[in-house]
Amino acid sequence: MTACPDSPTAPASLWRHHDFRRYMTGQAASVTGSSISSMVIPVLAVLELDATAAEVAWLSFLGQLPPALLALHAGALADRHSKRKQMIIGDLISAGTLASVPVAAVLDKLSLAQLMVVAAVQGAAGVLHDAAALSLLPSLVDRSLIHRSNSRIGGLFAVAATAGSNLGAALTALLGPARALLGDVVSYLISAWCTARIQAPEGPRALANSRGRRLHTEIGEGLRYVHRDHRLRTLTLVNATTSAALALLNTLWTLYLLRSLAMSATALGVVLGLGALGAAAGALAAPVLAERYGPGPLMLVALAITPLTQIPLLLASPGLAWQFAIGAALFLQLACAAAVGTTQRSIRQVITADGMQARMQAVSTWLTSGARPVAALLAGGLGTWIGVRPTLIVGTCLLVVPLVVLYRSPLRGLLQMPGVLPVPPSSADALVQPAPAPLGPAVPNPAAAGDVRHDRSAEGSP
Template sequence: MTVAARPAKATAWSSPAFRFLLGSEAVTLSGSAVSTVALPTLAVLELRASTTEVAVLAFFGQLPSAVALWAGALSDRHPKRPQLIASDLAAAGALVTIPAAVLAGALTVGQLCAVAVVLGAAKVLRDTAAISLLPALVDPGQLHDANAKIGAASSVADSAGTNAGAVLVGAVGPARSVLVDALSFVVSAVLIWRMRVPEVATAPRARTGLSRDIADGVRYVARQPTIRTVIAALSTLSFGLAVMNTYWAYYLLDRLGASPTVLGVIMGVGGAGGVAGALVAPRIAARIGIGPTIIVGFAVSPLAQVPLLCAGPGPRWQIVLAATLAGQLFWATASGTSQRSLRQAVCDPNFQGRMQSASTTLTAGARPLAAATAGGLVLLLDVRATLAIGALLQVVPVVLLLASPIRALREIPARAAVPPAREGA
């Protein structure tokens, strides 16, 4: 008797549309990682930006998160592919103005701030559309696998882009290196254009105004306990990290004497940790539970800041910082993949865009305030003390999660009923 072979379980990779989205995410993150090295180098080492100007640049880069709620409402109303393409092309157009200004001898910190605003707005629109589109591209059972693959590819792209950025900055200068990022957005736009997936706007066809759609989305998030708790933890963690990130590159380049190449290598090694975290995230969640996976990822973040606060100049400390960042990003990616899958799985399809935009508003929206806070703190204290305060703030989300039912969550639950949000009422 012949036993029929059991068909292999389909993964997210079996969806052509998902593969295009995966490629788009990877290529844009790879290019943006080059700019992560190039832009701080351009500001700090070539334009000789002061600590205040560094804080202002960080503030403007995060300011566009204020439009996230509108981006979410638009995402739920309209097809998402055109939004992805438009945001990619806008980002590419903004980036090419930097080398053009350098050639003309006219680049200023003010122009970098303007470019940062455009890039920030494009990122908000793009991320909202991409994340809310994902559940429509794969089966529900493939969602965690899809997020893990995106996380792994993104981490590889980020690591490769950071290392490439370090090499490019040294070889052709930071301004020309930015062109690689611009090209990455053009490639991404082509990939999304080639994606073929039927899209139906999930919000009601009756137009009641974006303000009403936004209010409905906020009410939905506020009434969904799992989503509400995760977003609250994300926003508080984001604030603490943003306080530190305002001066993180500055601290390494100026106070610890790291070169742009060393900065890129440290970030690249950290990215490798992120790759590993994304690849094993589903297995970690299966072993210890999705709730503990999320909490451990949050808890590692403040602990990982201790070596930075104790570090001094020299290669030994640079190795320690690279290893610590790798461990931090390992758990951050594993936790991020898990919490994103959890939120997408329990969220009503009609509110995917607005749920994500609420998360972006509270997480990314905290960053301009954090950058301004960091700028004020550095005037009263110093850079190292400001970094220490940012690290302490990262303990708060751990307490929030430990006090919630998420700590006992072992599997992703089915979508729970939520009191009606009076959609369009």
């Protein structure tokens, strides 16, 4: 890979990297705005349109459906065309779609059907944007700095999501729920503007000669690419199983806290705020911990801790002390999730050829997004059949699955981030093969992991 002109030579210079700053600013604005919509749209449906519980569920379902249906197609398009243009198109579609809600409210024409259409279109535009955005980063910074870049992005996104929820509540109080969505409209316009100002070349297209090739052929190449590389296959499976377990838990988590543990809305907000702080802390600490202990051991320990963080929730009874315990556990859980997410995403981006970045990310998005609705339905069925607390126990047990997947893989002994890959050939045939393994023992024999770790000297930043 050829580094962009102002690619940093040291981690500290990331903040002086103009294109990286533009990328981070635009994406943080988008995350902030999305948090506004996530908070405001259900309020608008319930308070202004008198939506029933079933209608609210359908509204949520329509918003979550596009990633499961369109992620693979969006990834193939991002590898075929300009990623920046695809991001801007997605942002502008989202902005225009959301702007229709306050306009309809002013004209007294807003309906629940329109909100459902908006949720579906915005979800589809978000898939288009995210497929390109996730795969653009490796062309902005040198691959040796990807882990630090993802760390800063993850920390900023956690703060932006919390700020967006609070801003959504404030805008709703000041302007009403329909006009509050204008905050998200502005965020999409900021994201599009920042993306348009990025100047770094995107790297070689996967399919420079893609005319005449069908999109499903390119999608198939992405699926085979991930399947053939054991590192990509393992990390994608870890993602999908973690997402399914957390989706099952999250479906009933708020209900359990508010009803079974009699937690107030204020206390719930404080607990969620602690979780956001944990996510930021985990993302920011991941590169340092990976450098000291190795990415493999870091992910293994974090995945092992995650099921244990559910114990306070399962043992809790109403009371302030248990609320503090649940808040601390959520802080630790999301710190572990962010550390694993930042690390595994960086590994996948480093080892993937430039022309396959978007399709590789799309496979992971497709599996994780597809797992969530299924897990939510399973949670509802189990919650009705065996009760809420036993269902949470089932979800906790499912959190052991990604730990087992990683433990059975050679990646558990990965003691350093993979090295920088050479620029891949431009031909499509070369791109359907997994990226060559980096020079040196990037994935050592797990049996020898202990000896290798003791011999490691202090290394530079990943």
